Amino acid sequence: PSITRGVTKEISTVSWDDIGGLKDLKKELQKAVEWPIKRAAAFDRLGIPPVRGVLLHGPPGCSKTTLAKAAAHAAQASFFSLSGAELYSKYVGEGEALLRRTFQKARLASPSIIFFDEADAIAPKRTGPGGNSSGNVTVGERLLSTLLTEMDGLELATVLYVPPPDVEGRYEILRIHTRKMKLGEDVDLWKIAECTELFTGADLEGLCREAGMAALREDLSASLIRNTHFQAARSSLRPSLTKAVVD
Numbered sequence: 001p002s003i004t005r006g007v008t009k010e011i012s013t014v015s016w017d018d019i020g021g022l023k024d025l026k027k028e029l030q031k032a033v034e035w036p037i038k039r040a041a042a043f044d045r046l047g048i049p050p051v052r053g054v055l056l057h058g059p060p061g062c063s064k065t066t067l068a069k070a071a072a073h074a075a076q077a078s079f080f081s082l083s084g085a086e087l088y089s090k091y092v093g094e095g096e097a098l099l100r101r102t103f104q105k106a107r108l109a110s111p112s113i114i115f116f117d118e119a120d121a122i123a124p125k126r127t128g129p130g131g132n133s134s135g136n137v138t139v140g141e142r143l144l145s146t147l148l149t150e151m152d153g154l155e156l157a158t159v160l161y162v163p164p165p166d167v168e169g170r171y172e173i174l175r176i177h178t179r180k181m182k183l184g185e186d187v188d189l190w191k192i193a194e195c196t197e198l199f200t201g202a203d204l205e206g207l208c209r210e211a212g213m214a215a216l217r218e219d220l221s222a223s224l225i226r227n228t229h230f231q232a233a234r235s236s237l238r239p240s241l242t243k244a245v246v247d
């Protein structure tokens with residue numbers, strides 16, 4: 001079988017400017033991912049070991065995938081993605097095979113970034129001091145051991161938390177997602193940012209879209225999206241986050 005079966009390479013077009021907020025985090029990712037690839041010769045010359053893995057964690061919809069794509073774009077690296085949950089659900093042995101194929105293809109297309117979504121699906125479950133008491137090797141353990149072999153160990157993983165957006169972040173996200181929209185002069189994005197606490201980036205993207213739909217529902221020949229449309233969208237949508245996640 002072809003080594004590329006089921007593996008898709010993407011050329012990412014997302015740039016750092018497409019991500020609102022998270023200024024410090026973007027800098028960290030530039031240092032951890034973009035520099036070692038773009039300045040490989042300098043890292044080599046000085047003997048600085050490049051970071052091989054970065055673990056992004058945080059609530060869903062807050063741009064982990066988008067950050068990985070922006071890092072790939074900035075570093076001009078090929079982008080591959082894998083989902084832990086998907087690998088886990090495959091037939092015996094197929095998950096490991098896909099994992100190995102993806103690394104093989106990524107090496108050929110190097111420099112590459114492999115985005116591994118929902119990694120927790122293959123993380124070892126906490127079973128107490130005795131570990132896995134049945135003695136059987138579980139699907140998750142086999143996948144994890146394949147992953148570690150392919151990655152040559154994970155010792156150098158940088159761990160970065162991707163937090164939900166604060167008011168400034170929400171304002172920037174709203175600006176990004178209304179870039180191509182025709183907005184009325186009465187639309188105040190800062191005020192919308194203030195009344196969208198607990199909204200994720202994905203929620204805010206949905207809000208902008210919903211405001212556009214509200215304008216269209218009102219008048220099919222509308223040429224502007226106005227404040228009332230944002231208000232209507234705001235009252236019809238609930239945020240994904242809860243206070244407990246944010247605190």
Ligand code: ATP
Nearest residue numbers: 018019020060061062063064065066173201202205
């Ligand atoms: P999941 O864990 O559910 O995969 P995620 O953290 O990987 O979520 P993304 O898939 O990157 O989140 O984000 C979902 C969508 O929300 C993206 O398409 C993006 O357009 C938008 N989005 C999220 N955060 C931001 C942000 N900070 N700036 C601009 N857009 C954002």
